Amino acid sequence: MTPAQRPGVLIPGSEYGAVVIENLSRAQIVQYAGVSGDCSPQHVDEEYARRVGGYPTVFAHGMLTMAAAGHLVTDLVGDGKVVTFGMRFLRQVWPGDSLTAQARVEEPDGDRPEAEFVRLTLAVINQHGQLVASGYATALVDGVVGEVPGRH
Amino acid sequence: MMAISWFPVEAGHIFQFARAIGDPNPVYRDPHAAATGSTGGIIAPPTFVEAGQHFDPDFLYRPEPGRAWFGSAAEPSGAPPPVAAGRTALHAETHLRFHRNLRPGDVLHTRETQGDSWTKTGRRGGLLTFHEVLREYLDADDKVVVEMRVVSVTTEHVVDAE
Numbered sequence: 378m379t380p381a382q383r384p385g386v387l388i389p390g391s392e393y394g395a396v397v398i399e400n401l402s403r404a405q406i407v408q409y410a411g412v413s414g415d416c417s418p419q420h421v422d423e424e425y426a427r428r429v430g431g432y433p434t435v436f437a438h439g440m441l442t443m444a445a446a447g448h449l450v451t452d453l454v455g456d457g458k459v460v461t462f463g464m465r466f467l468r469q470v471w472p473g474d475s476l477t478a479q480a481r482v483e484e485p486d487g488d489r490p491e492a493e494f495v496r497l498t499l500a501v502i503n504q505h506g507q508l509v510a511s512g513y514a515t516a517l518v519d520g521v522v523g524e525v526p527g528r529h
Numbered sequence: 530m531m532a533i534s535w536f537p538v539e540a541g542h543i544f545q546f547a548r549a550i551g552d553p554n555p556v557y558r559d560p561h562a563a564a565t566g567s568t569g570g571i572i573a574p575p576t577f578v579e580a581g582q583h584f585d586p587d588f589l590y591r592p593e594p595g596r597a598w599f600g601s602a603a604e605p606s607g608a609p610p611p612v613a614a615g616r617t618a619l620h621a622e623t624h625l626r627f628h629r630n631l632r633p634g635d636v637l638h639t640r641e642t643q644g645d646s647w648t649k650t651g652r653r654g655g656l657l658t659f660h661e662v663l664r665e666y667l668d669a670d671d672k673v674v675v676e677m678r679v680v681s682v683t684t685e686h687v688v689d690a691e
Contacts, residue, residue, distance in 0.1 A: 405551070411549070412549040418599065424604075425605055425606060428605040428606075438620070440576055447575045455567060456567055456572065457556070457568040459575050463623065463625065464623055465622045466619070466622065521567055523629025
């Protein structure tokens, strides 16, 4: 991954990738549960996940996957620049999984010139090559969101 | 329906959130480094609004004194889960739109409306029922800071690893 915080570095068609979670620990799932407030037993309670939920074990919050993808996004576009960010969760993420986030820089659309606006499509892939989440993000090139007149 | 009347955005909470998601960016944890960067101070990571769940009095997915907890204690389940037995509720999509960055000192509240509901038949989970919620996070001046659209799905069968 090449962090690109200077305007003009993210050229349409270029692709970036980074390992954003490596060998996901149960402790990290618990850590995320604690800080996000979502202690749903399917994420933190092995007994429940197996015996009541019917799952092979606990699995990570979708929003942990999204946050990990957000790590790549903000490393690429810079701090405080994200305007939109969305993900669809397609497959569960299990303890021991390693996730790679991928971003492709798209052509600008609408009335936003390339010099001012970055549009990314996102994918998160597990260690088996399976797509676990897909999404998008848009970001400003200059300034931070909400603090440059006319930019939001 | 989730309604938050008081969601204080605090530097220590942002620090812990950034640690939990595995992001060492100083803009989330180092006030001196953050002050010299483009944001002029600490901001929250994009998905931080999810932590507003702590401040929703009706949020079901945490133990609360005086309320039966459906997760395990000595036995696998102490109480019925919020979703009917044999089905499972999963998070399908989240979409965020930012009007400005969240910073320590912000105090947010939410405004929430129900979106669409729809069904489809899935490959792995049988009949899938989707439900959409639209949530705005507003600041103390009642200005929208973040818009969030969440789609959840209730599956007919447990969806697990293939």
